[in-house]
Amino acid sequence: MNQPVISLQNVSRSFRNTKALDAVSLEVPAGTVFALLGENGAGKTTLIRILTGFLKADEGSATVLGESCSKSGTAIRRKIGYVSDNPAMYEWMTAEQIGWFTSAFYEDGFSSRYYELVTGFDVPGGVKLKNMSKGQRAKVALALSTAHNPELLILDEPTSGLDPMVRRQFLESMVDLAALGRTVLLSSHQISEVERVADWVAILAQGQLKVVQPLEVLKNETSIVTATMDDSSATLPLPPGEVLTESQNARQMRWVVRGLPEDWRSVYAGDTGAIELKEETASLEEIFVAVCDPRANRPANDSDSVDSTMLKVN
Amino acid sequence: MMRHLLWKDAMTARALLLAVLIGILGAAVCLVLVSPLMNEADAASVFVSFWILMPNLFAIGIPAILVGNEEERGTLLWLRTLPVRWQSIADAKLLVALGGLVICWLGSSLVLISGGMLVTDKFSPFAEEMISLEGVLYLACFSVMLMLLGFVTAYLFRSPVAGLLAVVPLIGGVTYLFELLTRWILTGQINYGGALTDPTFSEQLALGVATLGGMIFVAALQRMLARRRLNRMVGRSWSKRLNSSSTGVAYKPPVAVIAPRASTAKVLVWQQIRQCWHLGLVILLTSVSYMLLSYGFRRDRWNSSATAWESLIPLFLGLAAIWLGVLVFYGDNFKNRRSYFADRGFTVNVIWWTRLSAPFFMLVALIVFLLVLHPDTDTLLRVDLHSTGLSLAGAIIELVTCFAFGQLVCQWIRRPVLAFFAGPAFAVIPAIILMLFASMYPNYAWWIMISALVMLFGSWQLTGAWIENPHRDGNNAGGIRRCIQWLKKPEVRAVSYVLLAILCPLVIVASLRVSTTPVLRAQWRQRLLAAPVPEPKTYPNGRPIYRNLHAEKYSTYAFADKSERSADQFGADERNECLKLLREELASDEIGSRVSREDIQWLLELNTPTLTGAENLDSDLRLLATEVLLDWSNRVRQQVCEGGMSCMDLMFADRCEYDASIALLDMYDQKGMTRPLARVISQIPSAELRQESRRIALQGEWQVYNRQSWWVGEGKSMQAAPKNFLGFPVALMRSAIPYERRRADRNVDEITYLLLKLCEQPSDADHLQFQEQALVVWRDLLGPRHKVDSLPLSPYWISTQAHAERIDRLRVAAQKLMKSSEVKANEDPEQQQDSRESE
Known part of the structure; x- marks a missing residue:
């Protein structure tokens, strides 16, 4: 089995009284698009800054491409492609100039690949970066970070503020890279888009890692069960499996359940008060909300609670 | 709303204000600490200079911070999207800038003037002029004008740094114009080159009105530019308007081929x-223009x-x-x-x-x-x-x-x-220390x-x-x-x-x-401290007896008028007058009471062969003049040995002896040895007297130096001051530093030691070595402010070897003559009688 490209073991980091990351452990397999999801302030950027060596973890260890993040941050950043949430660029340069400028720091081949990428992205020539639109600047940033053919690409909310077409272009290029054997770690809260491209998903909430699973497995394992009751005051039993959240809307009960067995309907056989039962596959967004929403109602399960048992790593 | 704008601008200005106030405090502390090393007037001037400089640093910087910084961050653009009038935005910035300037002036005044008063009561004319009412008014107007010009350039240029740099030539130009205006008001001429008199009341009024008018004009200009910057629609730039076609280009071609890869260093330097x-x-350009x-x-x-x-x-x-x-x-x-x-x-x-x-x-x-x-x-x-x-x-x-x-x-x-x-604000502190x-x-x-x-x-x-x-x-790490x-x-x-x-x-x-620092010559010091130096003889009222050296004053006698005349114009009456004065001088207790050393020198120079057409005056006159010199030399040396005269006085004796020996040798070379000449030669001070007088004088000088204190004044006004040695101040500007005081003391020991060695007439090689060593020590002792080419008490103490040889030659010749005269006298009694009569 391939060595993981990224490995974190019990990484914690605090800022004053705020715990930004709490004992996070995960491994990113090579050749995948790995999506790191979380709401604002969940700890995604902190985790990425630890991986890129800008921050030191208070506890635990992190490695990227076999190098320790705390000791070899500069070397890691030289090897990978990194686009931060607000990439710094010399805005008085044109796309050609910044490509030429950056080519000096990488091997031969950078220029031609950069040229291909910006041409493919339709980046206008002869225009200074400060006069480009946000999307065009984002494309230039992406081209700069991938033109040297890095083994790993780390993108911190790269599509933030971009229009849907540009976002789609971006994400499709991620898929292309993964197909070539490169690994992409992508942090975002644009769930619906990530759902289209991600191979693996990790969900961070309030500094804790709630989920790490291949996307398909996660979706296959998570269902939304809706039961219509004959009376709004009726009490229905919980469906079998791991109930993540429960909500009621008049005479409808809704559960997000993991590991729903095939014969789950048998629980409601007889006079339980349920007059209609439905099951559907949860979207990633629904899973995300179920995992992360602090106001969600989480009934006690027979099995372990969400906080401790959601982490499933193959 | 205004309150909120003021708060926002105050938060923006806070960092610069803090930097300047820290600079003021730091400068004051530094100056108080280093002021013992400066004289009081200089210390006061430095305090006043920083009192002026620091608030003006704020004045020059605050417009760029309040306007340019906001422009760069994009918050100015955001402000324009809010329902707030441009006048309010501009007013808030101006008020905050003025307020900050006042705080800087108050802080600067309080800290620096107080600090200045702590260390000195004296102000230089420059300092007094600046802290007078007129000076304060002038400085206030200058600061406000500087600030207003800063706003003009800040609103004019988008780049805050460009705005900042543009202020410098602008304020220079305005100051120059003000100077021209002042000249015109006070003298009616722009290019008047003389000193300006104090203005009358009406002239002051005119100047005040002109200044106020200038400030109003600049304030109006910055207001107009603020309106332009804060209120106008963003359109196409004038350059684009000049070059525009009716429609923009619908399609922009993609990126051209990237230039060949260059080296890392080249691209970074290019960037x-x-x-x-x-x-x-x-x-x-600004520096070159200035x-x-x-x-x-x-x-x-x-x-x-x-x-x-x-x-x-x-x-x-x-x-x-x-x-x-x-x-x-x-x-x-x-x-x-x-x-x-x-x-x-x-x-x-x-x-x-x-x-x-x-x-x-x-x-x-x-x-x-x-x-x-x-x-x-x-x-x-x-x-x-x-x-x-x-x-x-x-x-x-x-x-x-x-x-x-x-x-x-x-x-x-x-x-x-x-x-x-x-x-620049933070540079003040290291600059003071390193400049000092x-x-x-x-x-x-x-x-x-x-x-x-x-x-x-x-x-x-x-x-x-x-x-x-x-x-x-930081994280929650503690301790x-x-x-x-x-x-x-x-x-x-x-x-x-x-x-x-x-x-x-x-x-x-x-x-x-x-x-x-030279090593301590402990034993030598002990010996020298213990060596007895004669106490000066005094009258009952304490006045020293030997204060009779007047001979260095310029001539006031009849000789002075002859300074431009040649020897052939020296008549018999004048000759007799000279002889009379010289004899009276020889008989007098006071040295230089009848003739001065200048007179003697003039007389002897009259006899130099270089004077055209001059016949030498008779040798009696020359000989008598030389005899006076030797008499002075002997008496001063003896008085030094008996106490009461210093090294400076001994230099007089050395010079007299030197001049006399030169004159005697000249007479000997011209006319050979004669009995009168030999008699005068016998009055040359002996080598023992010469050495003894020098030793005692130098010893006394050294002991006086060691009795001096490095500290003068009392209480609050006590400060370190240089000591004196051989008439020169030592450790000038460094006397407040302990290791410099110690070094000066050791150097004085060294120079004394070496000069004493030179007195003892060492061999040629040793003489040169001592001389070179002494010169190095002497230069270090006096410090860099003195241009030192020779040793103290030069050249007489240094050229002892040549001087001794000259005297030896004369004495040998004189002794030969005396011996041969004795032999002849023994052979011919009549000749002996004649020679006695002639003497």
Whole structure:
């Protein structure tokens, strides 16, 4: 089995009284698009800054491409492609100039690949970066970070503020890279888009890692069960499996359940008060909300609670 | 709403205000600490200069911070989207700037004037003029005008730095215009070259009205520009309007082929040049313009401010060098662009030296311009740093150090615009210390370059942290770990490097001075302290008896009128008069009561063969004059041996003896040895008397030196002051430093020891060695302010060998004559009788 490209073991980091990351452990397999999801302030950027060596973890260890993040941050950043949430660029340069400028720091081949990428992205020539639109600047940033053919690409909310077409272009290029054997770690809260491209998903909430699973497995394992009751005051039993959240809307009960067995309907056989039962596959967004929403109602399960048992790593 | 705008602008201005106030406090503390090393009038002037400088730094910087910074961050644009009038925005900025200026003036006045009064009660005329009512009014108007001009350029230029740099020539121009106006009001002429008299009331009124009018005009101008900046629609620029076609281009072709790959260093240098060349050019042009103007004024005799303008050149160039240093990291600090390097893991070394490249080249260009534009190349190129005035060596030291400081400050203060102001404000403290060091040790001034190297090393060390911009929020570590984390902060490390840079030259030079201090001659000192020096004889009322040396005063006798006449014009009456005076002098108790040494010298010079057509005066007159000299020499030497006369008096005796010996040898060479000549020769002081008198005089001088205290005054006014030795002050400007006082004492021991050795008529080789050693010690003792080419008590004590040989030759010849006369007298009694009668 391939060595993981990224490995974190019990990484914690605090800022004053705020715990930004709490004992996070995960491994990113090579050749995948790995999506790191979380709401604002969940700890995604902190985790990425630890991986890129800008921050030191208070506890635990992190490695990227076999190098320790705390000791070899500069070397890691030289090897990978990194686009931060607000990439710094010399805005008085044109796309050609910044490509030429950056080519000096990488091997031969950078220029031609950069040229291909910006041409493919339709980046206008002869225009200074400060006069480009946000999307065009984002494309230039992406081209700069991938033109040297890095083994790993780390993108911190790269599509933030971009229009849907540009976002789609971006994400499709991620898929292309993964197909070539490169690994992409992508942090975002644009769930619906990530759902289209991600191979693996990790969900961070309030500094804790709630989920790490291949996307398909996660979706296959998570269902939304809706039961219509004959009376709004009726009490229905919980469906079998791991109930993540429960909500009621008049005479409808809704559960997000993991590991729903095939014969789950048998629980409601007889006079339980349920007059209609439905099951559907949860979207990633629904899973995300179920995992992360602090106001969600989480009934006690027979099995372990969400906080401790959601982490499933193959 | 206004309150909120004021609050917002006050928060923006806070950092600069704090920097200036810290600079004021730091300057005051530094000045109080170093003022014992300066004389009181100079200390007062320095205090007043900083009192003026610091608030004006605020005045020049605050418009760029309030307007330019907001423009750069985009918040000005955001303000325009809010329902707020442009007048309110502009008024809030002006009010905050005025308020801050008042706080700076008050703070500066309180701290610096109080500090100044702590250390001195005396003010120089400059200081008194500045702290008078007229001076304060003038300074207030100047500050406000400076601030208003700053707003004009801030609203005019989008770049805050361009706005800042544009203020400098503008205020220069306005000051010049004000000067012309003042001349016109007071004299009716613009190019009046004389001194200006105090203005009358109506002239003062006219000046006041003119000043007020000027300020109103500038205020109106900045208001108009504020309206233009804050209120106008953003349209196409005038250049685009000139070149525009009716429609834009619908399609832009894609990126052209990228240029071939270049080396890392080349691209980084290219990038640095591209992002800082325009500001560097403005700095250079402003500096060159100021030099041209100042040196040009020197040639205009009517401009009495020429000296003032020129005297500010070192300050101006120092400021330019600091700003060139700030340019090193300015471009990458702008909008945090340095993260570009961090995101890609580029190496620190190549980034560091390529940041330095272009601004350093501009610094070299500045030095070259100075070399080219300075009107007096000889003065500029002098190597010694002792004299006042700008020298190339001093300029290099100053500019490189300022540059190094500026680039370190820019790394530490990452707000790019603030670095342009904070740099000069914080430079005040190290500048005071290093300038004082340079004035005390001009021979060691080159060690200040160590400061520059330390600061450059510091910025190299900090470049990694500067690029990566580590997260500023600490975690919950407590105690020592937190302390260690705080110490590792880039700001703390940068300040540490600055402190190290200041300390390095001081410590190195102090170590050199201490390590080269002569060793203590303990036993020799004991002997010399114990050696008896005759107490001067005094009258019952305490007045010393031997105060009878008048002979150095210029002649007041009849001889003086003859100074322009030649020997053939010397008649018989005058001859007799001379003889009479000389005989009376020989008979007198007072030395120089009848004739002076000038008179004798004139008489002897009349006899020199070089005088055209002159016949020598009869030898009696010459001989008598020489006899007077020898009589003086003997008496003074004896009085020295008996106590009451000093080394300075002994120099008189040496000179008389020297002149007499030269004259006697001349007479001997011309006419051979005669009995009268031999008689006078016998009055030459003996070698023993000569040596003894010198020994006692020098010993006495040394003992007097050791009895002096390094401290003068009492209580609050007590301060270290140089002691005197052989009429010269020693450890000048350094007497407050303990190791310098010790070094001066040891040097005095050394010079005394060597001079005593020279008295003992050593061999030629030893004589030369002692002389060379003594000269080195003497130079060190007097310090760099004195140009020392010879030893004290020269040349008579030094040329003892030649002098002794001359006297020996005369004595030998005289003895030969006396012996042969005795032999003949023994053979012929009549001849003996005749010779006795002639004597």
